[in-house]
Amino acid sequence: MMFGRIAYMELRTGLKGLLIFGLLVIIVSASMPLIFPTYRDALTEGLEGANKVKLEIPNEQGGNITLSWEPLETATSYLVLEDNRSSMVTAKLRYNDTETSITFEKDFEEKRYYAVMAVLNKTSDTVLIGIASTEKGEDPFQELMQNPAYAGFTGGRNISMLEVKGFITFEFFSWWWMLAGLFIAYLSVSIVASDFENKRMDVMLSTPISRRRYLLEKFSAMSVIAMFIVLVAIAGLAGGLANINALGEFSAEAVFLSLMGCLPFLMVIAAVGMLTAVFFQKARVGMGITFAFLFAEFFLFTFGNFSKSLEWMKTISIFNYWDYSSVIIDNLFKTGDFIVLTVLAIVLVIIGIWVFEKKDIPT
């Protein structure tokens, strides 16, 4: 019997859902670049705010720093946050008054950042006036972009959000991995677990189809589905970029390769989904675990980017082996990463087959 009949049946019965999802993918990926001009304008406005805060630093040790800013009419008072990181996550308060300047002693060595915020009438809402840093000639917004939380997406690269490359890297891919990842996780679990839950496994495995063959066919179906949604996303993204005349800046090849890199990434998720499905034989449990796996891998990667001592976390995250930003920024497709994920997916499928062959089929 020809290989592929089970995979074909799976695709045929799931075609409607797949096409609807494909439509969603193409709409979102094509419209994402269309938002970029508006996004850039908004960001530029914000960057201008950086100039509204002036910082004077002493040349000699132990001098005074003077921070001054443009007044805001509606402000009842101003806040100055100080931190050694541009994200101001752990900022300490420096000032709280109606004056539009502040002078204080420079009693530290390292680079510091200041954010000036206006506290508004009545509502006590705050508005950011601007950011300044003690480093001369530095753009604190650029610095913000290199913040570890953002670096997680870019592999620590300096990408300007004012360029379409940066925008796509942050906005498209951070959305894409979740959408595609969750879809593949959901589908790979249900493609197997539904045969258990709907009691189709007895009939299926009473035909001369081995369990290994069954799982390989299901995995093939998942490969075709993953390929389909990746190709749809490529088409959508390329179309959207062409629409804003950005395809020169962001080559069609980069669109293709950056998304192709996620194919083995999705296959690893599919293999995990199928493994949990044959082990637990219940869709809910399988999906819970596969979703948890996906997010755990993401957090490992993010934490791994925070500091050198946590770098080991990165190496055990599948996100580390799908470096879309290197394709987009450096025009470099990492074949080695592609192979690592492909091998991992194959190993997980083999484990899945082994588990399946050991398990009783429930009634």
Add this chain to the structure above:
Amino acid sequence: MDHITDQEKVIEIKNLTKMYGNVVGVKDLNLDVHKGEIMGFLGPNGAGKTTAIRSCLALIAKTAGEITIFGLDSHRDAVAIRKKTGYLPGDFGLIPSVKVSSYLKYLLSLSGCDSTKKMVSLAKRLELDLNRKTNELSKGNKLKVGIVQSLMADQDLIVMDEPTAGLDPLMQQEFYRILREEKKRGKTIFMASHNLAEVERVCDRVAIIREGQLKVVEEIQALQEKTGKVLEVEFSDPVTIDEFKLEGVSEVQQDNGRFILTIHENLDGVIEAVSNHRILNMSLKTYSLEQLFLKYYAEEEEQERGDA
């Protein structure tokens, strides 16, 4: 018993034990199914019939014992066995939202069979509409799909788990006819059931299982002969019960003017005694398997109580 050992064994179960944790599914089961016979596998719900059948098909791993089908190991050679085996599970689902014909053709192709002739003729005989969608079927029609599916690839061994539960009586008759025809064509059928009348009607032999253990394997005819006949007779004139305490009559019950006699031999003498009176109504029946079943278990339980 020589003729039995001479027969070709299609299924050979030796000391099969299946435990679900500490719960016994099947314990130390020994059973042979011969080529060309219809073997009934009888037992109440939860007796272990399904467990034994699913062990044969390698759907569940056995705890101990050995199963050989067509001379092949049930687990190691599972795929080779399945090429020659059709199976109707006790409970099964269909692929939703496809036509019954595409669903069946799909399974046919998985079995490596490309002729749809038998599928079409079986569907016709069971009055199953192949153009319906699988998710629009009634329970009875769904079962018909299962029956067609288990027989359509024309395999040598057919294993069925409760094939008629939910089938209307007319369809049951047709189903039994189909089974008998399959048997004539040399097919071996192993059928689990808790429907005693059904087993009595179509099976050549029966294995009775209870609480995971095999109680008896017997040819249907021998079993029926062993238990004799039941004569029910009603008279218009007064008759005393003592008149029927004859040789070969094991039990006489009186229900107003009606007498129920259980006869093992000396049918001649009994009829003679009956004919001395005016008969209003009379029927002679074979001891039903159901009565046998109950009696058998009742005896068993009494014995167990006696032992304790």
